[in-house]
Amino acid sequence: MNNADIAWMLTSTALVLLMTPALGFFYGGLVRSKNALNTIMMSVVSLGFVGVTWALAGYSLAFADGNAIVGGLSHLGLSGVGLQEEGTIPRVLFMAFQGTFAIITAALVSGAVVERMRFGAYATFLVLWVLFIYAPVTHWVWGGGFLGELGALDFAGGTVVHVNAGAAALVAAAVVGARKDYGRQAILPHNVPFTLLGAALLWFGWFGFNAGSALAANDIAALAFVNTMLAPAGTLVVWTLLDLQRSGKITAVGVATAIVVGLVAVTPAAGFVSPMWALALGAIAAVPSYFALVFRARTRLDDSLDVVAAHGVGGMTGALLTGVFAQQSWNNTADGLLYGNPMQLGIQAVGVLAVLVYSMVGTFVILKAISLVATLRVDAREEGMGLDVTAHGEEAYAGGEGAILIARDHAATPAVIGVPVRSEGGQA
């Protein structure tokens, strides 16, 4: 055990946990105001549903001793997950750190189905997806499975997290179907400051995601940390230039997207490439994602918040470029194409392809299975009214006019018009 490592991993775990509500705000700002709560909730409930799933079974399927495809059942219900050493930190802390990854990865997929998916069906999807897709894929790369054995480099989850979520998003958007207004009328972001705030908090949390993936407070953590700062900076600059060239203006939504794309792209590379190559990687990664995003908007695929372009394409770019820029003199693990090891690029491609195919097929099967017993999407009337009121019985921006109090502990008069809706201030 190493106390410095434990301190850093405690911090990192909290940082990564913050990324999920941050993602909620990033996504929440991009939808219409009538769906703001529903969209943020899609991220926030992952903290609970996936958190529970991870502790009960997900961790075991990912990290218990098993075969090349999936982990065993020896850690079911956290059995055998105690204070014993896992590397240089207690295993229970390693479990929690990995749990925060499962939580955000599942929540990422929600961006493809916002504004029309039924909440119950979505929560069911979260649980099944983590058990049958996320946990095995994590095992492939980090839990002793075949991709790790093959030598695939994925520092913090470019393939496990981002290609995986992007592939699932592509299928989810297609299976759930487009929003009824998609392509018929303009659907505009209702709160761009939320989106920028979310992107900023994601960046902050991502230091824990990437530098924490060193699993120690060491030199590699420092490298991953610095690369996590530099790569999105490169992406942001190139993205603004692309924006400028295309529309003559630098957009705020564009900058927020660029930050996320840069973070996604550097995730697999963070502890494997030099800082200057990280900067280049971030800059290069802007291009495919930018054009994937512009192209997607012209198709019938309503991947509403562009999870495929940002996470799928960004993750693929990062995973492949890791195989190009990796440098043994920095990482003590492997060289990439530029440093005389062209094989690495091939291995990276195999990793991306395996995850892509498995995640797409698996997500399709899960969604079809859910649709056999429940409806995946809300009806047109509910979609028109917005999911905040119809799914949650709350409004993001309730004015309170016309709210009639119908149940209250000390109700004297049953109907009082104009009583404020918010209950802060003592009623609750």
Added chain:
Amino acid sequence: MKMVVAVIRPEKLNDVLEALFRAEVRGLTISRVQGHGGETEHVENYRGTTVKMALSEKVRIEVGVSNHFVQPTVDALLNAARTGEVGDGKIFVLPVEKVYRIRTSEQDQDAVTPVAAVAR
């Protein structure tokens, strides 16, 4: 001249604007309002407080039109704003005493005739 005032569902606004545009109605004003028209009230919960929302979000459209434009305007509104459920809204047609176009001081019929239609 008449003033056509319609109160409609917010989610129908785009359809209505498109229908008015097709009917060649060019000048209009909209505002976001809240109202009550007999539709089912939905219930919201905030911690221990349960409330019935007696007012629904609506959009009010006001269109000042010359007499022969009244029927096309009303037809466009009726067709585009209808869902068949209670709560689709109302259309009121009101007499207008006087209209001025501020830019030119034109009055009445001239003031509500779209500029594009006036040969200059």
